[in-house]
Amino acid sequence: MTARRFHVEGIVQGVGFRPFVYRTAAELGLSGWVANVDGQVEGEVAGAAPAIEEFAARLRAGAPALARVRHVSLTRVTGRPADSAGFEVRQSAPRAAGALVREVPPDAAICDACLRELRDPADRRHRYPFINCTDCGPRATIIEDLPYDRVRTTMRRFPLCPACAAEYADPGDRRFHAEPIACPACGPRPAWDDLRGEEALRAAVRTIAAGGIVALKGLGGYQLVCDATDARAVAELRRRKRRPSKPLAVMVADVPTAACLAHIGAAELRALTGPERPVVLLARRTWRGAPPLAAAVHPGLRRVGLFLPTTGLHHLLLDELARPLVVTSGNLGGAPLAIDDAEARRDLTGVADGFLTHDRPIRSRYDDSVVAFSGRTRITVRRARGLAPAPLPLPVCQPVAGVGAQLKHTFTLAADGRAHLGPHTGDLADLATHEAFLASYERLKHLTGIEPRVLAHDLHPGYLSTQWAEAQQLPRIAVQHHHAHVAACAAEHQVRGPFVGVAYDGLGLGDDGTLWGGEILVADLTGYRRAGRFARAPLPGGEAAVRHPSRTALGHLLGTERLGGPGPDRGLLRCFTDRLDPAEAATVGAMITRDVNCPRASSAGRLFDAAASLLGIADEVSYEGEAAVLLEAAAGQEHAEPLAWRVVRVGGLWVYDSAPTLTDLLRRRRDGEPVGHLAAAFHLTVALVTADLVARVVADGAPRTVCLGGGCFVNRRLLVHVRRRLRAQGLKVVVGGQVPVGDGGISYGQAAVAAARLTGRE
Numbered sequence: 001m002t003a004r005r006f007h008v009e010g011i012v013q014g015v016g017f018r019p020f021v022y023r024t025a026a027e028l029g030l031s032g033w034v035a036n037v038d039g040q041v042e043g044e045v046a047g048a049a050p051a052i053e054e055f056a057a058r059l060r061a062g063a064p065a066l067a068r069v070r071h072v073s074l075t076r077v078t079g080r081p082a083d084s085a086g087f088e089v090r091q092s093a094p095r096a097a098g099a100l101v102r103e104v105p106p107d108a109a110i111c112d113a114c115l116r117e118l119r120d121p122a123d124r125r126h127r128y129p130f131i132n133c134t135d136c137g138p139r140a141t142i143i144e145d146l147p148y149d150r151v152r153t154t155m156r157r158f159p160l161c162p163a164c165a166a167e168y169a170d171p172g173d174r175r176f177h178a179e180p181i182a183c184p185a186c187g188p189r190p191a192w193d194d195l196r197g198e199e200a201l202r203a204a205v206r207t208i209a210a211g212g213i214v215a216l217k218g219l220g221g222y223q224l225v226c227d228a229t230d231a232r233a234v235a236e237l238r239r240r241k242r243r244p245s246k247p248l249a250v251m252v253a254d255v256p257t258a259a260c261l262a263h264i265g266a267a268e269l270r271a272l273t274g275p276e277r278p279v280v281l282l283a284r285r286t287w288r289g290a291p292p293l294a295a296a297v298h299p300g301l302r303r304v305g306l307f308l309p310t311t312g313l314h315h316l317l318l319d320e321l322a323r324p325l326v327v328t329s330g331n332l333g334g335a336p337l338a339i340d341d342a343e344a345r346r347d348l349t350g351v352a353d354g355f356l357t358h359d360r361p362i363r364s365r366y367d368d369s370v371v372a373f374s375g376r377t378r379i380t381v382r383r384a385r386g387l388a389p390a391p392l393p394l395p396v397c398q399p400v401a402g403v404g405a406q407l408k409h410t411f412t413l414a415a416d417g418r419a420h421l422g423p424h425t426g427d428l429a430d431l432a433t434h435e436a437f438l439a440s441y442e443r444l445k446h447l448t449g450i451e452p453r454v455l456a457h458d459l460h461p462g463y464l465s466t467q468w469a470e471a472q473q474l475p476r477i478a479v480q481h482h483h484a485h486v487a488a489c490a491a492e493h494q495v496r497g498p499f500v501g502v503a504y505d506g507l508g509l510g511d512d513g514t515l516w517g518g519e520i521l522v523a524d525l526t527g528y529r530r531a532g533r534f535a536r537a538p539l540p541g542g543e544a545a546v547r548h549p550s551r552t553a554l555g556h557l558l559g560t561e562r563l564g565g566p567g568p569d570r571g572l573l574r575c576f577t578d579r580l581d582p583a584e585a586a587t588v589g590a591m592i593t594r595d596v597n598c599p600r601a602s603s604a605g606r607l608f609d610a611a612a613s614l615l616g617i618a619d620e621v622s623y624e625g626e627a628a629v630l631l632e633a634a635a636g637q638e639h640a641e642p643l644a645w646r647v648v649r650v651g652g653l654w655v656y657d658s659a660p661t662l663t664d665l666l667r668r669r670r671d672g673e674p675v676g677h678l679a680a681a682f683h684l685t686v687a688l689v690t691a692d693l694v695a696r697v698v699a700d701g702a703p704r705t706v707c708l709g710g711g712c713f714v715n716r717r718l719l720v721h722v723r724r725r726l727r728a729q730g731l732k733v734v735v736g737g738q739v740p741v742g743d744g745g746i747s748y749g750q751a752a753v754a755a756a757r758l759t760g761r762e
Contacts, residue, residue, distance in 0.1 A: 003032075003046040003077040008059060010070035011390060012041045013148035014105035016134025017067050018089050019176040024058050025087040026171065036092035036147035039102020039449070044077060045087075065135060066108050066275060068390065089177060092147035101416040102146045104139070104389050104447050107219050107366065109277035109310040111136035113174065118312050119319075124163065127198065129313035130188050130360065134178045136275065140389060141220045141362050142180060146447055150179040154361040161186035188360035190313065201313075204356040205320045213237050215330055215344060215352035216317075219310055220366025220385045220423075221337035222330025222344045224351060229323050231294040237326060238296060240351040242333040246623040247298040249279045249305040249368060251327040253318040258306050261285065261293065261324070267376045272308055276386030278369035279305040293324060302633045303716075305370060310385070313356075329367055334429050336436035339365045364443055365436060366423045374719050378737045381714055383410065383744060384424040389444055392738055394419035394491055394752060397759045401441075401452035402750030403465040405481065405508075405743045407624060408711075409433070411441050411465075412747040413450040419491075419751055420448055424744060427624075428464040437465070456754035458484070458746070460509040477754045481508025481746065482519045483528045485709030488749030489741075490525060493734045498524045498703045500531075500694055500731075502722070505710035505742065506546070506605035506624060515539075517603025517710075520654065520693050522702045525756035531702065532654040532693040534607060536561045538598035540591045549609035549627045550580055550619040551588050556610040556662055559592045561600075563648050563657040572666045576614055604686070604712050607658055611682045614665055615675050625711060631679050632715050638680035643668070645685055647692050654696045656689045680717075687721030695729055708735040709749075711742030 008017070013036050021034040021043065028051040034043035045052055052074070059072045110118070114131045117123040125131045132138070145152040160168060164183050167175040175181050182188060184197070192200035204214050204225075211233045214225045224241065226233040228250045238244055252258045258272060262282035271280050284293075284304040298304045307327075309315045318325065330338045330348055338344040339362040345355065366385040371378055380387070388410075399415035409425040422444050425437045445451065456477045457469035469476055479487075485508075486501025501521040510516040510530075518534030538555040539545035545552045553576065557568050577585045591598055605628060612618040612627035617634055621627050644660040661682070669678055694706060706726055713719050713735055726733045739745040 001046055002049045002052055003044060004052050004074045005044050005077050006042065006056065006059065007073045008041040008069060008071070011066070011068040011103045011105050012063075013039060013103075013146065014139040014143070014179065015066035016064040016178070017041055019134055019171065020064050020067075021059070022087055022089055022171050022176070024055060024062070028055055030055060031087055033088045033090045035090040036149065039104075039146045066105065092149050101418060101450055102448050103391055103418070104143060104146070104420070104444070105148070106276070106386050106388060106390050107139050107141055107310075108136045108275040108386065109308070110312055110315065111275070114312070115315065118315060125183050127316060128182075128184050128187070129190055129201070129311065129316060130182050130358070131312045132178065132180050132182070133174045134176065135174070137178070137180045138219055141364050141366055141385075142360070143447065144363055148179060153179055154363050155180050155182070158182060158187050158360075188358045190356060190358050192354060192356055200356060201316055201320075203354065205317065207354050208317070208321055208325070212353035213240065213351060215348045215355045216313070216327075217341070217344070217357040217362070219362075220364070221339045221362060222348065223327050224330050224348070225317070226326050227321070227323055228293050228297055228326045231296060234294040234296045234326060237328075237351075241328070244622045245299055245626060247301055247305060248326045248328050249307060249370075250293060250297060250324050251307055251309060251314060251318065252324045253309065253315070253322075255308070257324065258282075258308070262304055262306055265373065267373050267378065271371055271373070271378070272306070276369060277308055277310045278371045278386060279307040281305050281370065281372035281381070297326060300630050300633055302636060303372075307368065334427060334433070336426055336433050337365050337367050364423070365440060372714065372716065374716050374723075377735065379714060379719070380736065380738060380740045380744075381742065382408070382424045383421055383738075383740050388423040389420045391418035391420045392492060392748070393417060393494070394748075394755060395759065396751070396755035398454065399450050399452045400454045400456060400751050400754045400758065402456045402479075402747035402754065403469050404747035404750070405458050405465065406460070406463040408740070408743040409437060409465065410740070410744045410747045411437065412751040413444055413448055413452065414751040414755060415450045419748055420444060420450070421739070421748055434464050434468070438468075454754055454758060456750035458509070458750070459511065477757060479750045479753045480511050480528070482510075482516055482710070483521065483523060484746045484749030484753060486521060486523055486707045486749070487525050487752045488739050488745040489707040489709045489734060489736045490523075491748065491752035492736055492739045493707070495705055495707060495734065498522060499705040499707050500697055500702050501528065501707050501709065502690060502694065503710045504604035504712035507601055507603055515599055515601035515603065517601055517605055518607065518656065519602070520697055522697065525752055526760055530653060531697045531700070532656070533602040534604055534656045535563060535658050536600040536602045537606070537610075537658070538592050538595070538600050539606065540588045540598050542597060542599055545606070546609075546624070548620050549613035552606050553610040553613040554585065554588050555592055555598065556607070556658065558589060559598065560659045563650065563655060563659070565646065565657055565659050569663055572663060572670065575666055575670050579616070580619075604710070607686075608712065610662060611665060611679075614662060615669060615678055617675065617679070625714075628712070628715060631682070632717050634676055635679035635683055635717055636676055638676045640677040640681035640684065642688055643681050643685040645689050647689065647696065654693050656693060661685055683715075683717045684721055686718060687725055690722050691725035691729065694726060694731070698729075698731070704730070705732045705734070708733065709741060709745070713741050
């Protein structure tokens with residue numbers, strides 16, 4: 001007889017791994033035991049040597065669907081092997097001092113087996129909203145500590161009934177050691193005021209069917225739900241939530257319904273139906289058999305965010321209502337997602353007509369994840385429920401934390417070769433969102449066991465994340481915003497050596513004290529040099545220009561840095577200013593002329609804003625990136641000739657002179673060219689400019705690998721054009737997939753830069 005000790009690292013707790021080990025050992029006739037130890041799985045097996053070899057192979061290759069096995073090691077057992085006639089699942093060992101970094105399993109949407117039981121009148125869990133098994137259900141949102149056992153989750157307050165206890169202890173049952181196991185007799189119950197169970201569900205259904213808004217307690221926080229086909233309900237939700245135009249996510253019952261509303265490719269289908277269940281941005285189609293969505297769900301856009309139900313409660317609502325539902329974050333504009341029942345009642349009473357809640361506490365805040373696709377390439381817009389905090393590889397010699405940016409905030413904890421991206425927080429605009437960040441940060445530190453020794457932060461002194469980092473008694477590494485963007489892409493794709501980074505976003509502080517946003521960098525993970533940029537233009541009123549693209553457009557027309565081309569064409573300028581408020585136009589013009597409160601920025605995002613305003617698409621916006629989103633939508637499937645543009649050499653940098661582009665845009669619009677053609681022409685022009693800038697930098701000796709980063713690359717049209725033209729030059733082009741391409745990926749890039757610099761010092 002041979003005996004071996006085994007150790008498995010990765011996401012192996014909360015995913016049915018111990019039951020899988022038990023069944024595998026039993027099938028192979030091996031004796032021994034298995035247990036959760038800290039964040040990993042350990043045990044012993046004894047039996048014939050070939051059987052143990054097969055056991056190890058299955059651990060590596062045949063793990064449960066939700067598991068992510070990173071490493072399996074087997075060592076000889078010293079002394080007498082475990083004396084057991086069979087195989088047992090032991091109680092988890094307590095947390096050890098100085099233990100390895102632990103990995104927290106993300107939540108998983110309801111599986112097909114549980115869904116069948118939910119709808120089976122003969123099953124004892126028929127219509128039970130909190131049905132789950134080892135393959136699905138809450139994980140990260142209910143875990144209080146690791147190792148992962150029921151007593152260390154918010155389910156500890158629900159003692160198992162005899163039937164559930166029998167399933168939990170039965171190795172042949174798929175709920176064997178399913179920690180959130182529950183049923184109507186012993187588990188959480190839905191509630192609506194004084195109503196419970198089915199009566200609570202019926203009250204929510206009646207409210208939504210009547211055009212009302214329901215605050216629903218989901219997996220990672222409260223959600224606001226209404227009928228997505230009811231224009232009045234959607235308009236009222238927007239009014240109460242103070243969200244005038246930002247698109248709303250829509251939950252549909254199944255794939256056929258989704259296919260009636262949008263075009264779904266193979267990669268998009270896999271994302272829609274996977275256990276993560278993110279919101280997937282899809283090209284909408286004209287109504288085809290399903291109730292049409294209210295226009296205000298995604299006003300003026302050609303893409304719609306669809307996702308499938310994540311819980312049994314969602315399925316029951318959709319089954320009863322038989323229509324698509326708006327399911328959006330349970331918060332007011334800018335506030336963090338509500339997770340506490342009292343907090344939700346306080347904040348959402350003026351928004352919701354009723355509360356469909358339950359008595360299972362949410363331990364950690366996780367909003368819905370959002371992804372998009374360009375062909376088979378996935379772009380992560382928001383990394384949250386179902387995706388976070390699953391780790392990504394990142395070489396690091398000591399524990400570090402990237403504390404993120406200001407908008408679309410996340411943080412990253414990195415140690416032991418892994419980076420754990422915390423869930424999306426939102427915009428760090430006030431005390432509430434800042435406190436939500438700190439609570440999430442402390443929570444994930446506790447669960448993973450990572451205690452950072454170094455903090456990496458943005459250069460901008462006004463960011464709340466920067467200010468917090470500066471107040472800590474830890475060494476700090478400042479990382480330039482756009483370097484962090486392209487470093488995040490490079491680190492995710494394990495790009496070795498230097499690369500060309502293309503960083504296009506709204507605004508970030510450059511190392512020269514000016515605002516950047518349209519940057520070509522030659523970089524590696526330790527540093528960079530700026531090799532190209534967009535022309536600088538004033539932002540009249542600073543933040544006011546971000547909210548009013550018409551101001552940005554005037555800044556570009558009147559104040560773009562002069563790079564040898566002609567000055568502004570006054571006749572064309574009047575084509576734009578004549579439709580603006582005269583007093584506003586005069587005030588903004590005077591600000592630009594006198595250079596009063598007009599910070600200058602080399603920003604791609606702001607150039608998109610200017611183009612959108614010049615075409616009459618958006619003069620005022622209510623959320624970051626709205627003008628660019630509408631400009632992309634206006635382009636549709638149009639094809640057009642590019643606009644004028646030029647690249648010049650300025651002080652050792654290649655600079656895109658955008659003045660000819662905007663002048664040509666105005667001229668062609670005056671001459672009657674359709675807005676859609678010109679929106680398409682603008683996208684093509686920016687792509688051609690990018691290819692030219694990169695070609696010049698490569699000709700100067702830069703590497704032939706290009707990493708794309710920044711929120712502008714959420715724009716699918718721009719991404720497709722840029723990649724196509726760069727690849728035509730024989731360049732290798734990569735863009736973030738698992739890491740958010742926008743500011744949600746900044747913290748991962750900061751951690752990557754800090755890790756590389758610290759390694760270089762050793």
